[in-house]
Amino acid sequence: MPLSADQQSEIDALRSQPSQTLRAVSEGMEGHLYKAIDVLDHGFVRVIDYMGDDAAICQAARVSYGKGTKSVQNDEGLIRYLMRHWHSTPFEMCEIKLHVKLPVFVARQWIRHRTANVNEYSARYSILDREFYIPAPEHVNAQSVVNNQGRGGVLEGAEAARVLEILKSDSNRAYxxxxxxxxxxxxxxxxxxxxxxxxxxxNLPSNIYTQWYWKVDLHNLFHFLRLRADAHAQYEIRVYADAICKVVADWVPAAYAAFEDYRLGGATLSGKALDCVRRMLKGEEVTQENSGMSKGEWREFQGVLA
Amino acid sequence: MPLSADQQSEIDALRSQPSQTLRAVSEGMEGHLYKAIDVLDHGFVRVIDYMGDDAAICQAARVSYGKGTKSVQNDEGLIRYLMRHWHSTPFEMCEIKLHVKLPVFVARQWIRHRTANVNEYSARYSILDREFYIPAPEHVNAQSVVNNQGRGGVLEGAEAARVLEILKSDSNRAYxxxxxxxxxxxxxxxxxxxxxxxxxxxNLPSNIYTQWYWKVDLHNLFHFLRLRADAHAQYEIRVYADAICKVVADWVPAAYAAFEDYRLGGATLSGKALDCVRRMLKGEEVTQENSGMSKGEWREFQGVLA
Amino acid sequence: MPLSADQQSEIDALRSQPSQTLRAVSEGMEGHLYKAIDVLDHGFVRVIDYMGDDAAICQAARVSYGKGTKSVQNDEGLIRYLMRHWHSTPFEMCEIKLHVKLPVFVARQWIRHRTANVNEYSARYSILDREFYIPAPEHVNAQSVVNNQGRGGVLEGAEAARVLEILKSDSNRAYxxxxxxxxxxxxxxxxxxxxxxxxxxxNLPSNIYTQWYWKVDLHNLFHFLRLRADAHAQYEIRVYADAICKVVADWVPAAYAAFEDYRLGGATLSGKALDCVRRMLKGEEVTQENSGMSKGEWREFQGVLA
Amino acid sequence: MPLSADQQSEIDALRSQPSQTLRAVSEGMEGHLYKAIDVLDHGFVRVIDYMGDDAAICQAARVSYGKGTKSVQNDEGLIRYLMRHWHSTPFEMCEIKLHVKLPVFVARQWIRHRTANVNEYSARYSILDREFYIPAPEHVNAQSVVNNQGRGGVLEGAEAARVLEILKSDSNRAYxxxxxxxxxxxxxxxxxxxxxxxxxxxNLPSNIYTQWYWKVDLHNLFHFLRLRADAHAQYEIRVYADAICKVVADWVPAAYAAFEDYRLGGATLSGKALDCVRRMLKGEEVTQENSGMSKGEWREFQGVLA
Known part of the structure; x- marks a missing residue:
């Protein structure tokens, strides 16, 4: 259980006291505020604060005096246009602040995204809790034999049991x-x-949990999500990205839909790959050999078209 | 008058519709939202949105689950400690979004502060208005003879009249x-x-007005204000910084008070200067010659002690 | 002529004094050092310094002790892999410092790229020269009727003559x-x-020339070039980007070739667009109506496949 | 021993092949290139590349065509002026690239400095070596009783022996x-x-060594050094900062001297503290009670004047 009764009652107290504001409010986001979304065995993501909504993106793009157009449809079209043409600054006008509890080895990947603000729990100042990430059995995988930085099939039997036993006993002894x-x-x-x-x-291993406040603008958050919600990201960070994706979809539905179409569901094709597509559409037989691509590129290209 | 009747009514409409929110609310800031604070002859600063308050700074510093301490006094002490020891990340947890109308030559200085988000009105896309900054007579100064990048005394008589006439007629002809x-x-x-x-x-001169949405976190805003509310900053940007200082004082009173004491009102002394202070406190006669400082440094040091 | 005899002799002096270094040297770049590449009527781009070469990108990616592999072919494959998979950090390990002379309205677009270091000539401190950008007749275009932020056909006859006459006379009068x-x-x-x-x-219009030192890492430079060497960029900044592209091709040939294939010559297709490609490859008739795209998107999609 | 014979011979090979360059060369830095400076028990700092020297700082500040002034004395005065008046951009025009081997818990502090470029050895891709930081006996300290995030006296006797035994045996078992x-x-x-x-x-504890390439500009490096070479920084990162300080002193002697005087050896006094100094210089008896400062501030203020 990630939250103690005390922590839960602090959250409940915050949720019970709405205030009035003149600022833009995202109803979808208000429902998430302060609540912990469970991730992994002891981790969570909590929305602490946010700034802006879909309309705020358009308002900034138009440098407008008021709310700008009242038409939701116009706003959606503008947002899709901005996303398609790589206009990043209007998306920077929305901001989110999260409280995240996560294993240290996940935190070490996460912090590589530099355009964000972070306050981490200090183990110089405070004592860490005895909470370690121990993977669920279905996430204990072998080293991939095709991808040097990936996982292969799930480990089973005695080997899996040994791994889990080692992780648990070393964590406890270290603590x-x-x-x-x-x-x-x-x-x-x-x-x-x-x-x-x-x-x-x-002395503590990197499956121990830490926590931080993490604040980022929507453009940089989308960049983080594109890389970390990707199938090539390590499972243990991907589940955080997936949880955040759901939050963002409720916060800025139009921007998230555009992100899903143009980034998550899209693909960048090289000049060579575009040329192959054009030849294929003309009925030409294109193979790796006559594509100008290396074997690795060709395999990835086939994956995109499949 | 910077705002048209239409613009004013758009602002009034936004101010007439409060919503409920669970987020941290700064009462002092709600009073500023959307209103235009006049700056120079046609410019303004308007608060479009904000995130966080004094308590949010402390909450992030403590990576807390709830509101943290209820004691305002404790929060003030923590904020002063953080400011004194150059802890920047908790201040980054507050964010402000402004709509600013400003002459292009001011915008060119302002944009040098890179850690911020900007959407500027596009003169590729839209037509600029006929609005130019013409200094008030009391701000038409001679070139300083002691500071290569500063102003001397106010110009008077025929010379001042010629300057104002040139600025007006060239602006109008260009437009x-x-x-x-x-x-x-x-x-x-x-x-x-x-x-x-x-x-x-x-073809347009750089006293024409442009406008932008500018979003920045409180740490970087303090950095901007320290440099631009300083006596050495050009008058035309300083008046914007002064206007923003007043807004920040209402938004995060404790953080602003600490900023005022440690940054605006403080001074950094070099190792040499500290050594001189120590000698002076022991009763020693210290002069520029035996201080180890250059004449320029000594003069500035005297200014700090005066 | 952008350079005076004095300036040219300063450059010649710098070029006549090679020193010994143990650092990585790019022979292609040494040939560019300090020389001015003319851009527009009075502008230029000069390479002042650089750090790293193609091998340095690979060396950082491998966190190696020495030069890493001696095989140029391996390095090229790695660089293509890194570019294809959006690994940005190895490209950040190369750095370039340029001296650029450019019109103020171009500088205002350029400075929007925030992840760079800039020292601009100060018009608070110094007096600007009487040098203004006056477009060549073949670059005086009408407002585009299809693209709100673009140009249409070349202006001719009396209208073109009037424009050039206005720009020249207003510049001179302002100066x-x-x-x-x-x-x-x-x-x-x-x-x-x-x-x-x-x-x-x-009082000076924004076609006056300014100059600055601009330093940027290769990853962020590629981002700048992708946006500013693009057909949608304003002509007056595109010519600077084009000049820099040639320099980069000589500096880091493998990285530039990968950039050309994956970024300049590539395109990002949305999920909807990829779906259409798959349907088309199966022989299905796909039209704007059944594509799920808006008219604007469909037109751009047709452009990519053409 | 941090370097194997193979690694040393790779370094020797790089140092034996000087090339010619037209770029600015810092003789003091050439002597450091590629060599490993030992830090802690298995760590090191190695200079991989650099850009610029003292003259390059001045050249950028002047946006000059050539080398600028030939007078070293003028350059020193300008550099001191720039440092004193917080002009950061000219210092950003110098860049350094380091290869650093360091314990993971040090890396986690270090990476909080976001304005830098990093390529870290990937433990997803590669296998880590069996190298752990085990403190020398004189650096095994008790928790401070006055400073919640600091160290007290050196541990001795059985307790120290137990600590070292635990660190060694847990590291080895984990590996x-x-x-x-x-x-x-x-x-x-x-x-x-x-x-x-x-x-x-x-499963590996955070005293295991990792390594990375780290590239940063001189302004941001000075910021890092000011915080990490400070007496309040944790010993294990301070020794890295100290090692880098020596390198920088050889690279840009004038800039480093100014940094030492104005930053490392200087202090920022608040408005209240300056007021106390002024009163003390007039002969007034100033105590904590009549100073307007809290006890903590007053203690720190006394430390500055001592």
């Missing part, structure tokens, strides 16, 4: 020793000083 | 010719194609 | 008055104070 | 199990698939 090092009592009950927390944390 | 070039009727009433707007705009 | 305002002698030969340069510059 | 999980042979010699590397890595 026991973390507590022993920072504690004020030694193994024989004698008083000890306790190791500095900034040092003791180094 | 007349802009209209003539893009118009569909030639000087003798014959039909003409009309020059592309993206070309015609190049 | 005459700029000089008159900052000068220390009034119209009747009497002494005057001279207007502050930071004020006087506002 | 043994990492190898066992990814290996193709099970504990009884039977064949197994081997766990995906992207999963197995999560």
């Amino acid at each position: 026991d020793n973390y507590e022993a090092m920072i504690g004020e009592t030694g193994p024989d009950g004698e008083a000890q000083d306790g190791l500095a927390r900034e040092l003791a944390r180094m | 007349d010719n802009y209209e003539a070039m893009i118009g569909e009727t030639g000087p003798d009433g014959e039909a003409q194609d009309g020059l592309a707007r993206e070309l015609a705009r190049m | 005459d008055n700029y000089e008159a305002m900052i000068g220390e002698t009034g119209p009747d030969g009497e002494a005057q104070d001279g207007l502050a340069r930071e004020l006087a510059r506002m | 043994d199990n990492y190898e066992a999980m990814i290996g193709e042979t099970g504990p009884d010699g039977e064949a197994q698939d081997g766990l995906a590397r992207e999963l197995a890595r999560m």
Whole structure:
């Protein structure tokens, strides 16, 4: 259970006190505010705040004095046009702030997206909880033999059991020793000083959970989602991206629909690939050999057309 | 008058429709929303949206589940601590979106602050209005003789009159010719194609007004304000910074008070300068000659102590 | 002529003094260093410095201790792979610093690319030269009737003549008055104070030339070039992008070739468009009506397949 | 020993082949290129490339055609002026690329500096080495009792011995199990698939070493060094910052000297603190009670004046 009763009651308190505002409000997003969406075994995503809605994207694109057009249809057309033509600045005019609880190895991938604001829980200052990511059995996979940075089939039997046993016992031993090092009592009950927390944390494996506040604009969030909700992303970050996708679809429905069509569901074809498509449409037989593409490119190209 | 009746009524409409929200609300900021604060002769600053308040800064610094402490006093102490120790990320958790109307030469200075989001009115797409910045007589100054990038005394008499006359007549002639070039009727009433707007705009001087939506987080806004509300900033951008300072003071009073004390009212002393202060406090006679500073540094140092 | 004899001799002096270095050297780039490539009537692009080459991209991708593979073929394959899969960080490991002279209205578009470093010539501090962009007759176009932010056909006859005459005379009058305002002698030969340069510059139109040092990494430069070397970019910035493309092709030939294939020559198809391609390849008759696309999208899609 | 014989010979090969270049060369930096500076027990910092020198800072500030002034003294004065007045853009015109080997918990602090370019060794793709940071006995400290995020005195005797024993044995066990999980042979010699590397890595503690290429401009590097070479930074990142400080002092001696005086050796005083200084210089008795400062601020202020 990611949330304690205390935490849940803090959230409930926040949700019970609506205020009046003159700002743009997204009804779909109000329903998400503060609630924790469970991800993995102990993680979550919570919307802490947001700025803007679909109309705000159009209002900024038009640099308008008021709400701009009242027509939702016009707004959708404009949003699709902006997305198709890579106009990024109007999407930057919306902002979201999330509270995320996630394993450290996921956090290390996530933080590579630099155009965002982050406040992470400090293990120099505070003591981490005993919460470690242990994969569900159906997510314990072999190393891929075709993709050096991917997973193959699910491990089964004794090997899977050994892996889960190792992860659990090493996590617990590491945490026991973390507590022993920072504690004020030694193994024989004698008083000890306790190791500095900034040092003791180094004994903890990277499946331990951390948490942060993460704030990002919609354009950069879409970039994050395109890469991390992709089939090539590691499963453990993809589930966070998937959870966020659902939130964004409720927040800015028109922008999310355009993102889905042009980015998630779209593909970029190279000049060579476009040339092959044109030849194929003329009825020409195009093969890897006469395509000008390498085997890897051709395989990916076939995947796009399939 | 910067706003037309239509624009004013669009603003009034937006202000007349409060909605309910579960988000953090800054009462001080709600009072500013959408209203135009006049700046210079035709410019303004309008708050379009905001995210967060003083409590949100603390909540992020603590990565908390709820509102965190209920004590305003604790929050003020934390905010002062964060500001004093250059913790920038909690301040990045607040965001503001402004609609600004400003002369192009001011926009060119402003845009140098890169960590912000901008949508500018497009003179490729639209026709600019006939609105030019003409300084008030008390802001028409001579070139400074001590500071190569500053102003000296106010110009008076015939010289001032000539300057204002030039600025007005050149602006108007440039705009007349802009209209003539893009118009569909030639000087003798014959039909003409009309020059592309993206070309015609190049005839306009940089005292013409443009406008944009500008969105920035509070940390980067403070950086902007520190440089642009400074006495060394050009008057025409400083008045925008001053107007924004007042808005921020109403939005996040504790953060603004800390900013005022530690940044606007503070000063950074070099190692050499600190050494001089220590010697002076011991009663030693310190002069430029024995200070280790250049004449320029010494003069600035004297200014700080005065 | 963009360069004076003095400037040319400064450049010649820099080019006559090679030094020894242990850093990666791009022979193709050494040939460009310091030389001015003419752009428009008074502008130029000069390479001031660079960091890295094709091998440096691969070396960073591999986090290698030495040069990595000696095989140029392997490096090319890796670079194509990185470009195809949107790996941006290895391309960020190369850097270029340019000195650019350009009209102010071009500079205003250019500066919208925020992930770069800029030092612009200061018209608060210094006096601008009397150099204005006056388009060549074949680049004086009408407003497009199909694209609100584009150009139509070339203007001819009396209308074209009027435009050029206006641009020239307004530029000269504005500059005459700029000089008159900052000068220390009034119209009747009497002494005057001279207007502050930071004020006087506002009288100058945006076809005046400015200059700056601009430093950017290769990933962000490619992004700039994709947008600004595009057919939809305004001609006056496109010629700068085209000039830079040639420099980059000499600097990092493999990376540039991949950029040309995957970005300049490629296209992103939406999910709807990919679906249409698949249906067309199966022999189905696909029209705008049954494509699910708007008319504008369908027209652009037809353009990609043509 | 951080470098193997193979790695050392790769470095030696790179250092034995100087090339000619027309670019600005920093002789002090050429001496550092590629060599590894040892940091901690297995870490290092290596300069891979650099762009610019002290003169390049001035050249950019002046937007000059050639080398600008030949006078080193003038350049030093200009650099001090730029640093004193917070002109950041000329310092952004120099760039450095480092290869760094560092423990993961240090990497996690380091990466918070977002305005930089990074390529990290991928543990999804490759297998990590068995190299863990084990502090030297003199750096095993107790938790500070005055500073929640700092260290107190050095641990001694049995407690220190236990800490070191735990860190060593947990590291080794975690690595043994990492190898066992990814290996193709099970504990009884039977064949197994081997766990995906992207999963197995999560068992490794954060004192394991990783490595990356890190590229940053001089302005942002100074910001990093100011925070990380500070006495409040964690020892394990401070030693990296200290090593880099020495490199920068050889690369851009004038800029580094200005940085040392104005940033490392300087201090920012608040408006309240400046007021106290002024009162003290007039001979007034100023105490915490009449200073307007909190106890914490007053203690820090006393530290600055001491």
